Amino acid sequence: QIWDTAGQERFRSVTHAYYRDAQALLLLYDITSKASFDNIRAWLTEIHEYAQKDVVIMLLGNKADMAAERAVKKEEGERLAKEYGVPFMETSAKSGVNVELAFLAVAKELKHRTTQQPNEPKFQIHEYIESQRQKSACCGLK
Numbered sequence: 130q131i132w133d134t135a136g137q138e139r140f141r142s143v144t145h146a147y148y149r150d151a152q153a154l155l156l157l158y159d160i161t162s163k164a165s166f167d168n169i170r171a172w173l174t175e176i177h178e179y180a181q182k183d184v185v186i187m188l189l190g191n192k193a194d195m196a197a198e199r200a201v202k203k204e205e206g207e208r209l210a211k212e213y214g215v216p217f218m219e220t221s222a223k224s225g226v227n228v229e230l231a232f233l234a235v236a237k238e239l240k241h242r243t244t245q246q247p248n249e250p251k252f253q254i255h256e257y258i259e260s261q262r263q264k265s266a267c268c269g270l271k
């Protein structure tokens with residue numbers, strides 16, 4: 130089940146009821162909006178308070194198709210994600226770039242958690258994303 134919760138500040142007091150039991154959270158900002166990026170820290174603090182302790186979080190910089198209006202560098206997204214230890218990529222709901230990869234990475238992480246044997250190596254979501262990204266780079270796919 131995928132829920133799209135309201136991102137606006139005025140709904141914030143009710144939003145946590147929707148993600149409290151979530152297994153994964155995709156946290157999006159808009160690469161053309163510095164304000165949306167600056168809000169991410171507040172969201173992460175709130176998630177820490179209300180979400181499940183083992184929730185899978187992924188940070189996504191959306192509207193990657195709007196490069197001309199970019200207000201947040203890709204490196205800034207990468208740095209913030211690293212600081213919080215969460216995977217990151219830029220996506221575009223318009224062109225579809227990385228949308229499937231973002232959902233697949235989260236789904237694979239959750240599936241591995243439920244089927245993992247104690248002696249099996251842990252699924253590394255960062256490595257999975259990196260390997261898939263390299264694959265598409267190598268073959269000229271977007």
Ligand SMILES: Nc1nc2c(ncn2[C@@H]2O[C@H](COP(=O)(O)OP(=O)(O)OP(=O)(O)O)[C@@H](O)[C@H]2O)c(=O)[nH]1
Nearest residue numbers: 134135136137191192193194195220221222223224
């Ligand atoms: N160019 C471009 N436009 C996008 C992209 N994603 C969303 N938009 C546009 O951005 C606007 C806002 O999109 P929403 O999906 O309503 O954004 P939201 O964050 O869900 O908004 P809230 O429900 O208020 O939290 C719409 O006009 C979308 O068409 C994208 O990847 N590229």
